[in-house]
Amino acid sequence: MSIGNVVIGVQTVNPVFFLATSVAIGLVYLSIIYALAVSFGYIGKGIAVLLVIMQIPGASGIYPIEMMPDFFRSLFPFFPFTYGIDALRETIGGFYGLNYLRYMAVLALFAALSFAVGIFLRQRLGNFSRLFNSKVAETGLFLSEDVQILGSRRRLTQLVQALTDREKFRADNARRRRWLDLNHRTLQWAALSAGVLGTMVLFVVGSVFPDAKASVLGLWGLLLLIVMAAMVTVEYINQSVTYGSEVVDLPDDALKQALAEEEVAIRSDARLDQLEKQGQNA
Structure with missing residues (x-):
């Protein structure tokens, strides 16, 4: 999608930074989703879906955060979308001070936390995920995934x-x-x-x-x-x-x-x- 935006002529102050930032942001989001999925199984996938739903209005992706309810404004600083959107805005509208580096540093922190969760909790929660999947399989409503x-x-x-x-x-x-x-x-x-x-x-x-x-x-x-x-x-x-x-x-x-x-x-x-x-x- 980012390449398509450049091809159709979407204005950016630096197309290279725009594309590189899009790739980096995508990898961070992927790391978060993967860590949740492998560590918590179906519950982790549910958390990932819930995060996406809540971040669309809660990370100033649709309207400025000042126009959103207090509930979303209180969560705004803790959403990874917040920093991804702001970083992309820097590459589109112009770089101001060290804001871009600060946004990317926070995203890197999210990625590091995701790796830590995946590395340290994956093995420790394996039995938990396997048990949850077996209970899901008993309902006959979903396909159960094997947890190694x-x-x-x-x-x-x-x-x-x-x-x-x-x-x-x-x-x-x-x-x-x-x-x-x-x-x-x-x-x-x-x-x-x-x-x-x-x-x-x-x-x-x-x-x-x-x-x-x-x-x-x-x-x-x-x-x-x-x-x-x-x-x-x-x-x-x-x-x-x-x-x-x-x-x-x-x-x-x-x-x-x-x-x-x-x-x-x-x-x-x-x-x-x-x-x-x-x-x-x-």
Whole structure:
């Protein structure tokens, strides 16, 4: 699209900077979306869609931010679109001081944060994403995506605890199991009820204050993501306790083998074939 703008004669003070900035901005946005998708799965994709919807009016892409509701003005400095749009405006209307460098520096910070999220949370949230995808598949409404996890599904801390003090780990895991058996359904219904009640409240607010519909829509999307995350978190804790029950009954040799596999999976210098083998065995 940027090349097309130059071809049809859209005025820019520097076409080279305009094209280069467009490419850089696109890569930053791609990094953010990819990091969210690989780290949080379907929830991350939902967050990415919500970000796009909220940034179109909230990053001065349609109207000046001064004309938007307070909700969007408060979020304006935190949107990557804000700095991408301002950087492109510099290449179109002219460079003023160091504004262009400041906008690009903030975008570079967004990209760095995205890489950090993807690198450090991808492996740690693998079980969470796999569980969420399995629950989505059970509905039959969406196609589930496989989540490859390097290493086993067991948590490293569980393996270490079972090796150091098996009886204490057994007692703690049994206590968590009893608590979950008593509160599992209650927590799920509480999250679902909060989502329904919150939706009703937002519907009333949107009906009473028509000018706030954009803000209400953004809050409703955020509410849905929070409710889904809460329900899956409860299931994740339940799954963690189930895995803990499996770990506590493993013999010491099997625990040491599993611990060695986890060490290979988290080492940055591990060979690719080793990592692929651990992922296939997960």
